[in-house]
Amino acid sequence: MKTATRMKTATRMKTATKQKRTKSRSAMRHKPAPKPKPAAANVTNPTSSDNNQTAHVLIRVRAEDGLTVEGHQKVIARHGIALFGKFGDPLGPAFRDLLNRQAANGQKTYLFITTRPDWRHEYVTFRCPLRQVLDTLDESKRHLVPGYYIAQAPYIRTWFEIEGIERLSREDMNRIFVLSSGRSITSAIFSRTGLFHVGIRNTSRAA
Numbered sequence: 001m002k003t004a005t006r007m008k009t010a011t012r013m014k015t016a017t018k019q020k021r022t023k024s025r026s027a028m029r030h031k032p033a034p035k036p037k038p039a040a041a042n043v044t045n046p047t048s049s050d051n052n053q054t055a056h057v058l059i060r061v062r063a064e065d066g067l068t069v070e071g072h073q074k075v076i077a078r079h080g081i082a083l084f085g086k087f088g089d090p091l092g093p094a095f096r097d098l099l100n101r102q103a104a105n106g107q108k109t110y111l112f113i114t115t116r117p118d119w120r121h122e123y124v125t126f127r128c129p130l131r132q133v134l135d136t137l138d139e140s141k142r143h144l145v146p147g148y149y150i151a152q153a154p155y156i157r158t159w160f161e162i163e164g165i166e167r168l169s170r171e172d173m174n175r176i177f178v179l180s181s182g183r184s185i186t187s188a189i190f191s192r193t194g195l196f197h198v199g200i201r202n203t204s205r206a207a
Helices: 002-029 064-079 093-104 139-144 147-155 170-174
Strands: 056-060 082-086 110-115 124-134 158-162 176-178 195-200
Touching: 056 093, 056 124, 064 082, 064 110, 064 139, 064 147, 082 139, 082 147, 093 124, 124 170, 170 176
Parallel strands: 056 110
Antiparallel strands: 056 195, 082 158, 110 124, 124 158, 176 195
16 A cells, blocks of 8 residues: 555656646746847948038048149149049949038038158148049040049049149148047058048138
């Protein structure tokens, strides 16, 4: 009798244990999934619409024995304006449209050209008032391109129409900063990037 009672008790305990495990597994299967964390807000590079900071463009170029600056200065002296061609990848359409919109609205918008004669010299920067940015060169405007690279015009997909070239002092150059990081261009210019979306820190001369 005792043996039979023990066997019944053991059977009941095994059955109860199995039922607990089954309930536990079932509960785990139907446990609500954790609520997803709210998505982080999109962070974009600052533009004139984000912080009332006018956007400008800065390009690092080779000196070409002084022709880069001198060649465009001569065209401006003759015609009042010149076209500066950007080799390589074209300017993105959104940034191009932003620059054109600013210039059309009367905001002072600049192309900055940064160059140096060779690795032993410091970079110097020239400020060029920007009238518009074009993605093609109209035949009627070919005379606005310096002769030393007009033959390469078919390979250029971004043209900056400028109406002056002024060399900046070191102080004014230090006021130029990269919009996406706030980093001074005098530091960022040593990176591999050749084109920068930039702003100008408040100043009476470069504003």
